[in-house]
Each structure stands twice: as C-alpha cells, then as structure tokens.
Amino acid sequence: MPNQSRVLMQGNEAILEGALAAGMRFYAGYPITPSTEIAELAAERLPKVGGRFIQMEDEIASMAAVVGGSLAGVKSMTATSGPGFSLKQENLGYAIHGDIPCVVINVQRMGPSTGLPTSPAQGDMQQARFGSHGDYGIIALTPSSVSEAYYLTIRAFNLSEQFRVPVILLTDEVIGHMREAVSLPDPSELTVAERRKPTAPKGEHKPFAPDAKGVPTLPNFGDGYRFHVTGLIHAEDGFATSNPKLVDQAVRRLTNKITDNIDEIYEAEQREIADADIVVFSYGGTARAARRAVRMAREKGLKVGFYRPITIWPFHDEMVRNAIAGKKAVIIPELNLGQMAREVERVAHGTTTVIPVTKVTGEILTPAEILAAIEEVR
Amino acid sequence: MAIAGKIPTRKYLRQDRLPHIWCPGCGHGIVMQALVRAIHNVGLSQDKTVIVSGIGCSSRASGYMDFDTIHTTHGRALAFATGIKMANPELNVIVMTGDGDASAIGGNHLIHAARRNIGITCICLNNNIYGMTSGQFSPTTPECALATTAPYGVIDPSFDLCKLVQAAGASYVARGTAMQARMLEKYITNALKNDGFSFIEAIDQCPTYFGRKNKLGDAYAMMKRQQETSVSVSKAAAMTPAELEGKQVVGELWNSPRPEYAKSYDQVIAKAQQGGGR
C-alpha cells in the first residue's frame, strides 16, 4: 500500500495515535490501570499538535470536562477502565442526552469493583449499553487487534460526529497492552468527519431539531448562537419541557437515531458462515483465540463459521439472526458470565442452541478451550 | 440624562423564558441581576461568554441568561466549565452554583478548580439550604438550624466557603449578600476582571424553606438580617472570634493574582513544540 509506514506499537498507543489522526485535540483523564498509557501519551503528544491535556481530580470530572470541551468545539476524549467507567456513567448520560459527541475508551479489566486491575476481562459489555439511567441508544466498538484499535478509534470519532453521540471503544487489557505492527496510513488517506455546522441563521436555528436521520446540529459555544443545553428533557429549542408529546419525541429520538441508522453504524466480520453447522460468535481480544479455534476445527473437517461483531452496540439483530439461522449451535466465548450470549439468545429465540463459553479467572480463553466446546457439540 | 448606575439588564436576559421559576422573594434573582450588571460593567461579549450551572434552584439561572448556557449535572458545573475553558481559552466562563451543589456533591471540583487557578468566575449562591428538594440542610447550614433532614437541629459544623476556596488556591475571593447588591455587583465585576479562578460567595435568601423552617420572616426580613449579621473585612480585623460568632465577613477577602491555568498550558504547548518533555 502506498504511503504507509509500519510501526510496532501497543494497543493503547494505537488508540491515541488513531485519536490524534481523527482530530482529537482535547483529552481529560484520570489515571487507572490498564488504560493509563493513553493518558500519558495524550499528555505528551497533544501539546505538540497544539491540543490540550488535563488530568482531572476524578473520573466524574474528566467525563464532565470532555463534554465541556466538545461543546466548546473541540473533538474530545477520555480513557478509563471498569471502576472509572462506572463513575463516568453520570456524565456519559448527560452527553447522550445532550447529543454531545465524544469518545470514551474503556480498557476493560476484571470486576466487579476493584476486581483484578491488570487482568483481562470483557465484563462491561452490558454496562456499555445500559450503564447510565434512562432509555437511550449508544455506539460501542470492539477492536481485536492493535491495528484495528487504531482504525476503530478514528471510526469512533467519525461516528460520534455524524450521529452526535458518545462512542465507546470497548477494548480489553489484552489488546490494550499487546504489541503488534500497525500500518499507519498517510493522514491524507483517512476519512475524518468534521463537526457539522448549523445552516439556519442565528436566532432561527433550533439546536435540537433533528435532521432526516434524527440527528440535531448543535452549534459550538462561542459561535454566537447563544443556545442552552440542559440535562432536563428538552424540546428542539433546548429548553426543558414536560409536554408529554415532546418528552416522548425527545426520548425516542435518542434511541431511534442509533437504531434507524444501524446499517451505517454496524460492522461485523463473518467467515465461512454459509456452509457452517456451528457458528462461533466472538469479539474483542477473545475473538483472536476464537478465530484460531475455528481454523483448527476446519482443519479437522468440522463445518464451523465465525462471526465477529466489530460494532458491538447497537446489536444488529437481523444480521446475527441470519448468521445463526438453521445452525446446530452458536458458541459464544467471552471473558464474562455470558453478557453477549444473552443478546444472541434473545435473537435466537430458541431456534438455535446457544452455548456460552465463559471464563472469569483473570486469564484469557485459549483456542483449545473454544475448540473443546466446538467438538462437544457433535 | 441617563441614571447613574442604570444598566440595560434586559438585553442580557432571555425575556421569553421569564418569569423565572423562583419563589416570591427568592434571593437568586437579585444575585443574577448583580451578575448581569457586572458582565455589563466589564463589557463581556454575549457571544463569547458561557454560563455554566449545576443542579438546584440557583442553577436554573443559566436558562434565563442570553449567552451560551449549560445546565449540567449536580455538582459538576466546575468540571464542565474546566473542559470548556481548556478547550477554548478565549471563552469567558462563568459558573453559577449553589451551596449544596458547590460544596457537597461538587466539593472536590471546587477545590481543584481553585487549586489550578483556572480562568473561571464561580458565583456560589449560598442560601444555606437545598431549596429544590424542599429544605434539607447543606454544608453551609448553620449549626442548630432546622431543616427537613435535621428536625432536631443541624449538628454538622458548616463550611466557610471563602476560606476553603482561598486555602485551595483561588486568586480572587469575595463575599457579599443580596441585601448589599451593589457591593456584590462590584465584587463580581472585579472577579470577572481577575485572570484566574475567582470565587464569589453570594449570601441570599430562601424564604420558602430556610426562612419558613427557621421562622426568619419574609424575604425582606431575611435580607435585613443579612445586613445585620455582616461585618466588613476591615471591621472584622479588629474583632475577636467570639465577637465574630454568627456573623459573616463581607468584602474582598483575597486578591492575589497568579498564573492562570490555561495560560500556563500555553507554555506547555510551547515547550512541547520546541522538543522538550521526556
């Protein structure tokens, strides 16, 4: 490929490089293992490109500062891990409710609570979807390689701007700390979505009026629109309302702007599904072992396919249903007690056997363990 | 002829949002007007000034002011404001918060914003009570006062917010009252001129909950009391702690400029671009 440089880097480093390439220029964070490298690199790299880094007093404050930075017109992000992700839910909800773009990296670790800080886990899958109170839609992406962490971080920023929603990059300790070669493209070859600007004149522009996709166009603070943002349910003009019709519209829009545009948002890797009897459904760091297990099974002559959601939220019911329809079983290895298996079970609705392969020992799942589960189906 | 001190306050308000939700006699409107007058005095551009508030009665102020405004989450106004100021230091950032919002749930953000001396003017409307949730005691409710969650009187010692913020590093600290609204206007004016973290404690009245529960009379009676219990900085200097019991010291308590945080970060940028750092 032209204009590419191959660099050996850690997952967390790739995330920061991706963010910079996407135009992130404000980072507010709080140290927490195993995501701290991202903050350290942001502190070093951002000022070099004229961006700004701040280490806040706590996780809650760093999420608040990111929302503030984004409203001031700067692409903003933070990174955290389990306990910090819990603390961020309050202002993450604010960003969702206020249609405020931003990116939150969660390098998952074992929980609950302080858990095992340096051990890999995928225990925040449901929290990423439902962690903040109330009803809403959210986008979460899960890389399964260092290179993908780079590209998905860029995509996270792009989706965040396009749909004016926080995007969570749900990675794990495996990817965060792994070193791999990444082909860094020339920045000119990247697609980078910029903040959409209002087209209606000042005084007439309704900051929360949705476009055809259900996405509003907020101005930035300082643009002269003098608009209001509130965590209260608000009408299109941004001011609080309790009018049942307007409340209903406002709340449904937050979910619909994601579900209605799912085909634009969703990505998945599918391999050898067509002739498969069994599908292995896996994501993130675990998908590496799963892919290997599928290859081993194929080598043994077993008809096994592989489905890897790259966009984990929204969950694409239809695509998953098509992939598992008529199969003997779907095997779901994950480093939790079956958080995504729940979703697949919901979609399978009893028509395909769903077999969770769970592990919460603080260790990764091995290809052998997944292969064993595949072989048991026969 | 123009009236001396007359300020076109309406220009700074979203008049279509008025009347506001505050109770009759609530001091928040008086403090909000003092702020608007100060903004006019300093000549801040309405297009380049952001008003950030938290949650509570006083934090509803942002919605009535014709600027870029944001009504954030409970206690977090200063953290949002920090992000706004850091991302775009050209914006003037003003925080309106209440005693509970700033010093209970938001206490950590308050001391750290002060420590950084970030260019934010924070006005804490202190009415000694949680008004929006109907009268629970806050960290500034005086000991022995009654509140719905202290039916036998408050046993928690109260915070001196100005001392707290000064100790944490704010470069401008002043305390005023709604009853001394012109002085309050002057302090806020000076606060806005200070390039750093400025803190104004604006003591005002909640006649509905604090006043009624503690039998303090109507709004004006509460305001008179603010005046009676106020001691100026110069007078206070000659008074013993016993004499100061139950009084509040009003005036400019601290004015000591030091480098503003976002400007200090400009130096970080310069260093990084010269190839410094690790």
Add this chain to the structure above:
Amino acid sequence: MTALATERKPRLFTVEVNTTYCKGCEICVQVCPKNVLAMNDRLKANVVNLKDCTGCLNCEIYCPDFAINVEEVEANA
C-alpha cells in the same frame, strides 16, 4: 426670573412594573426610600407616588423578578 433659570429642574422618572413578572414579594416597597411603591389588592407592586421618585434604582436592583424598570424622563423641551 434669572434666579429660577439657574435652578436645577427637578428630575422626573418613570417606574414601570411588569405585572406578569411581579410575584408580590414586597421587596421593592421596602427598599424604596421615598414610598413610591405599594402593593395593590392583587398583590402586585404598584406605583403610587411617582413624583417623589429620585431614580435611585433600589427597586430595580432588588427586584428578584426583573419586574421593575426605572427610566429618566427626558427633560421637557
């Protein structure tokens, strides 16, 4: 006559109460040094004695509801 011409003309003011905004707290009545304002039977502030108004702005500054606007009447030409 010449003495009168150098005498300062009394300044005249208008005090306008926006009754939609007024919540009847009576603060303006209490802070007016000239008893220009009084509450009416609908519990709204009312101008009852305009000629004594000195334009001190107390009522405007202390009204928590932005209900009062004091203006000077331009000198009768």
